[in-house]
Amino acid sequence: MTVDPVLAAEQxxxxxxxxxxxxxxxxxxxxxxEAARRPGDAVADAALGAALARRAAALVDDPGSTLFFGRTDxxxxxxxxxxxxHVMDTAGDPVVIDWRADVSRGFYSATRDERHGVVLRRRFGVDGGRITAYEDEHLLDPDEHDAASEILAREIERPRSGPMRDIVATIQPEQDALVRAxxxxxxxVQGAPGTGKTAVGLHRAAWLLYAHRERLTRQGVLVIGPNHAFLQHIAAVLPALGEVEVEQATMESLLTGGAEGRKPVAVRAVEEPxxxxxxxxxxxxxxxHRAVWSALVDPTEPLVLTRGSTRWRVPAYRLAELVAELRTRGLRYxxxxxxxxxxxxxxVLQLFEAAGDSPDDRVQDAVARSADVKREVKKLMPPQDAARVLWRVLAEPEFLAACAEGVLDEAEQELxxxxxxxxxxxxxxxxxxxxVLLDEVADQLSRTPSRAHVVLDEAQDLSAMQLxxxxRRCTTGAATVLGDIAQGTTPWAAASWDEVLDLIGKPEGQLEILDRGFRVPSAVIDYAATLLPWIAPDLTxxxxxxxxxxxxxxxxxxxxxxAAVKEVRAALAGEGSVGVVLAAGHVExxxxxxxxxGxxxxxxDDPELDAPQRVSLVPAGLVKGLEFDRTVVVEPxxxxxxxPDRRTGLRRLxxxxxRAVSAMTVVHADPLPEELG
Structure with missing residues (x-):
């Protein structure tokens, strides 16, 4: 059999x-x-060991994939x-260029009109860790017509089992622009289903860690997803790109887990919607905010400080001025x-100076640390605990009325x-x-540590207080906010992205729209889109x-x-994952x-879920953000x-x-919702 010399050289x-x-x-x-054998500073050695461990983890090879997926001449x-x-030889010359490097941009964005110095773009077909095909695009050849890449289409449409994969081989120009923002x-990012918005967010995190490694590693990158199943679905993406230390959390685990020096919160009850x-x-x-600062106590007596044989007095009105000045500065309590x-x-030092003394900074520090001053501070600004503040708000009607005056009406206070x-x-x-309220109080008491970057997925479903x-977790950094207004399924789902950006403190954020679906086929998306006039009429x-x-x-x-079980059995004869999506009442x-x-x-919906299976049984409330090669939707x-209401129900539907990448079967005994046409 004749061997293609180009294919052989690339292999x-x-x-x-x-x-x-x-x-x-x-x-x-x-x-x-060597570092473990060498004596030295324990802290420095620990930091070096951690850095080397990260480096070793990032250099692990996956024999099922290739180290490169494209080439530019x-x-x-x-x-x-x-x-x-990035892979280099012993001389330091590159053998493989990291997709995040600036010189790699041409692979994703070069066109005949704007080549970025690229004369040839080559894509590789891969099977079992070997290169099996290649496809060349000559950007200088006027006789070569633009054609859809078959390799690119096969990679996008390839069946998948298990967790979400990275998309570095298939990133589109509009996605690449967002990744490298x-x-x-x-x-x-307002992204319709299948447009790759989640992948864009994760790949942006990977690119930022590459481009700004020191700052982002020091301050941290946080990815927030809607539920545990979603986090499991995306868990492999960043490690596959060499990033193994990105924090991933749901809103609940973030706010209850006791991270950031906060006390863990045991969620033990559910309330009315x-x-x-x-x-x-x-x-x-x-x-x-009123509840926290209501703890201030108006001074009624002067502070009397004894120093040597002299007693010094700070009038009550002066103490009140000091407290008021601190409060108006917008400081945490x-x-x-x-x-x-x-x-x-x-x-007090001003009183010393007025009496002819010449105190220095050591005297001021001693006065500040004195028992008299400490007692006065404790009396004027008592120490507080977030749980006790919120407990008073919810348990003491008079306290709630004072804090909510002009903000909540009497019916809301009663509720x-x-x-x-x-x-x-x-x-x-x-x-x-x-x-969420405990987190708000805790931040009013002391500032929440900020990450360098936060990726927030399914943002349209968060309440104002959650946003x-x-x-407050990206006050010193930026955020990547991902979602789809049409998929908002909570009672407080956002009506606009301007509202979301305002609530997270980033009103200047730029809104981008992804409406080209790469993963959901047209037969599926066209059927689902018949619901859009009823759930999000302003979206295209x-x-x-x-x-x-x-x-x-x-x-x-x-x-x-x-019928769903029969469809699953038939689907298992082919390739890829299968998701059975149904109302919670049909799960058992x-x-x-x-x-x-069998x-x-x-x-x-199993909190102990560990290993993914080829077949997933998914309550409709947990399917957001997931995708399967084939889905069976039971009883729409x-x-x-x-x-709780029809519009939310239609959005859930x-x-x-x-969620289907290749095929979807809808089985029903009851009439379909009339909005489906």
């Missing part, structure tokens, strides 16, 4: 790259062992192989409390108050909405750019659960029938009816109907 380059990567990894291992005659990480810019909606209202921030001793000491208040903050049965919680209908239109079957059956029946049929599956009317 040889791949083997060279793998050899050099193994050498780099071995060199890192030797440095680690430049005007200079140089050829660059573009891959997931300036580190100081907050980007908000109307109460949760009120607790998520932005006006609660003003109520809690604890920061103001830490500054008050120095302010009082400064006034907010506990019917049977717990005797102490320690016995309170906090809810998820309370955890404030996200915003997304366009699928897939060459394969996919497959859609809508079947009326007597037993939807039994589907689980029993799948088990009886089909292995994972229930995504039940999905709609499972929500829209989400369920847009």
């Amino acid at each position: 040889a380059h791949l083997e060279t790259a793998r050899t050099e990567l193994a050498r780099m990894r071995e060199h890192t291992r030797e440095l680690t062992e 430049l005007d200079s005659g140089e050829s660059l192989h573009i891959g997931r990480r 300036d580190a100081r810019t907050t980007v908000c 109307a109460v949760a909606r009120l607790k998520g209202d932005a006006r609660m921030a003003a109520v809690l 604890e920061a103001a409390r830490d500054l008050l001793p120095a302010r009082i000491a400064h006034v 907010l108050r506990w019917t049977t208040p717990p005797r102490t903050p320690g016995s309170a049965r906090w809810t998820a909405a309370d955890a 404030r919680a996200v915003g 209908v997304p366009r699928s750019v897939r060459t394969d239109p996919g497959r859609l079957d809508v079947r009326s059956v007597d037993d939807p659960v039994a 029946a589907a689980a029993r029938e799948l088990a009886a049929a 089909i292995g599956f994972a229930r995504l 009317s039940a999905i709609v009816a499972g929500e 829209y989400v369920a109907l847009t």
